[in-house]
Amino acid sequence: MRLLSLLLISLFGITVVSGFIVGGYGGGRSYSSSSSSEEHGHGHRPPRPRPPHRPRPPSPPPQRDPECEDGWMSFNRTAGRWCVKVFYGGGLAQYNAEELCQGQGATLTGLQTINERVQLANAGRLISNANGGGLAEIWLGATRRAGCNRRTDCTPLNTFQWTDGHTTGTAGMFWPGPEPNSVWFTNWGNQNCLELQVSAADGVAARHGYPHASLDDEHCQKDQARLYACGKLAK
Structure with missing residues (x-):
């Protein structure tokens, strides 16, 4: 009898425990540990959208060294590459030659070095x-300095100054014999402009017996110079 009572108590305990587990805490619903927290809005967030792809800006084109136009001589100067061309004018006053240079986007050029002076004279000869x-002269970009009205007022290298805005110094100057002689004409005044003398061939003297590629001061109004030399910075 006692043994039977113990068995009934054991069965009754198991039944109560099972009902407790199945029924939960009296709520009538089962609890599952596999319930996803995403159902309650606490799951992993969706990935953020990536910003639209922006193409890289194109690389700037490589910088090219400035170049002179076809037919223009090229000289390296401190202010940049200097382009020079000698033109045939057939007889021009200095200011007419300057106007023609400006039509080329240039100005009458000075002479920076001996090399420039000789190359311009040789081009003028051709x-x-x-x-x-025959003989010829090339108008250059220079003017007489104030106070240098007579030959004895200034030394030859200090009598003229370059006007192209880029030529500096006196290394490109070469004065023969009595030049610059500052000849004064009543109607024209002083010789305030500058020419480069050109001979017809090697071994032959230029005008007045001067050497090829030498300088001569001249009246700006004189319209017998057959050539003029324009200069400008390379682009």
Whole structure:
């Protein structure tokens, strides 16, 4: 009898425990540990959208060294590459030659070095010979300094100054004999402009017996110079 009572108590205890587990805490619903927290809005957030792809800006084009136009001589100067060309004018006053240079986007050039002076004179010889030959002069960009009205007022290298805005110094100057002689004409005044003398061939003297590629001061109004030299910075 006692044994039977113990068995009934054991069965009754198991039944109560099972009902407690199945029924939960009296709420009538089962609890599952597999319930996803995403159902309650606490799951992993969706990935943020990536910003739209922006193409990289194109690389700037490589910088090219300034160049002179075809037919223009090129000289390296402190202010940049200097382009020079000698033109045939057929007889021009200095200010007419300057106007023609400005039409080329240039100005009458000075002479920075001995090399520039000789190269311009040689180019002038070729152009002069192609247009009848003989002696010729090239108008340059220079003007007489104030206070240098007579030959004895200033030394030859200090008598003139360059006007192109880029030529400096006196290394490109070469005065023969009595030049610059400052000849004064009543109607024209002093010789305030500058020419480069050109001979017809090697071993032949230029005008007045001066050497090829030498300088001569001249009246700006004189319209017998057949050539002029323009200069400008390379682009």
